[in-house]
Amino acid sequence: MALLRWLTSSVALSAITTAYANVPVSLPTRLVAWSPTDWFEDIAVRPNGNLLLANLKYAPSIYELTDSTLDFDRFRINSVKQLVGITETTTDVFALVGSNHSLSTNIATNSSVIFKIDCNDNASAEPQLIARLPGAVMPSGVTTVPGNPRIILVADSGLGLLWRVDMETGKVSVGAQIPEMRSGLAGGISAVKIRNDYLWWTNLSGNAVYKIRVDKDGNVIQGATAELVVQLPSAKLEDLTFGPGDEDTLWVVTGADGQVFAVNSEGDILYVVESADLIDATAVVFGRTERDFKMLYITTRRGKVVVIDTTGLGDGASHNQNLRQVKLQSGGKYYMS
Template sequence: MLVKYLGIAITNIGLVFGGPIKPSKFSAARVLIQLPKGTWLESIAVRRNGDILATSLFYSSDIFTVTQPFAHPNSTADILAPVTEVNSFLGITELTEWYDEETFFFVGGNFTSLTNFTTTVGSFRAFTLTFSRGGKAHVQRVSDLAPISSFPNSVTAIPQSPGSVLIVDSFVGAIGRLDLSTGHYNPRAFAFYEMTVPKGATLPIGVSAMRMKGSYLYFGNPSTQSIYKVKVDSKGHLIQGARPSLVANISSVAPGLDDFIFDLQGNILLATNSPENAIVHVDVTTGISKRVVGGPTNPLMPDSTCLAFGRGVFDTNIFYVSTGRNISDPTTAARIIAVDASILKY
């Protein structure tokens, strides 16, 4: 296992203030944080203490943090100092049962273009972000995914298999498994036709997001605009002979599909990217989908990318949405949106 200490520090840059998380009677969503011009957020996670972490793609290799957004009338974004060996960060997930200290796993690499998703072959790495008991943050490089991985995207830890992480590769169209204790990476731990890029796809992107829930691994493919599930055991290994089954096709509701989460009822809330710029609710039993926040003519969440529910006393019904920006308009910037799920209309 390759481990390289990089070091990290927190710098308060006081980005743009947001107000208290109290949606008006007219809307369930509001802008929590507006970042500077040129920023693009890719993934979002929430710490045990309620702080938000968000990774930055292409325009800077930063991890932004928002301290207890539910507790302050005005929220600000701070920067965890960048890791200079890559220019982009992607998926992030908490390693809940492996480390004594609070630790997150994330992936990053180099992009040369975001409009057509051109990456630098051999540049992708896996990292951990650890918060000591005193609150200090440290980053370590824990694995070189190159040259095996060409576009690692979403990541998820496996709580009952400590030290094991699943990594989506959107160009390969498969899900890999990384053992952090040995550094061994199997790039095709899950490889199905439903994960691949179909012929004629506008962008060469297959499976882009995944979550584990119960006995299933759920995954989404934006090129087919579909979410599937496949049966796994408690340690996140594929059940012998299991095949993916369709959960929902959202093409009639929204033309995009990115990361997703499960709500308190066990149904799916997913980000749709541009041009839909919306959040879609998917009933996992019926497959019925409905746009519940945003939309192509709503400027609230340009290129929504990822979601995460709050973990504080006062925001368990709030989920936070990271956004990119309008690719064709460089004057736009990333945001973090707060959405009150308790008043959404499903």
């Protein structure tokens, strides 16, 4: 069993540089939890604020991070080797993407599956098999279609396409396959989200974020073409999210160099966050409770969960006050409050 290590020393401050004024700003960044032998590939947030972590390495498990503890093996699925994706479909109900993917060959043909877990009844939550993806090669990111939450879209980085899965019937089909999703030497489409009637995704080979118009069921609008949102000066764009709250700022984490980019709707890079704790980042999500909706949570393949406090962005006075409060915190466990 991996040993959970809580950071008990000082808060790390990450340097952030604006794209225009080149004025350095600091945001408080903190290591929330560390399980050194694990590889957290994806992250989701429950309505109560707890974090669900998909473990890719060693054990096909979902860990749950609460205010004070990391619950190992919150859910375990023994029929697969890894869990590579998680997304909420309806309130406190989640779809899981499992795989028998080989870390040495990067191939998972005929071995990918979709499960469902219902966390509304904590005592009896058991994973339920929904569908198999017999043609999948390297499943990666997964997202729920907001207008039709019975549908999830699963990125296949190996084939450069999206699988479409009906969580009620188990029907599987190809959801989208367009040139900008194609796989190169580093892989193809990776992260995927739907926002403001657009499907957004990253491509591992091009270090770019794209978007395309979709309907309420997540289908690409007939005649729509992919639009390049931004090409980032970094390798392996692992995941993306929007926020905080209803804001449309796009946040992209990279897997190679410990960077997080904030990009506006015009594709301008607003901020770049760098931290040694963010190296090998895998997934990113904002909190969803009143107390932490401006907290950006990031997982890594090194078994880390890191939080960046974005409260001070765009407001120098409140930001400086926030920094002073953080610096005054003593050592001990970091609580999400």
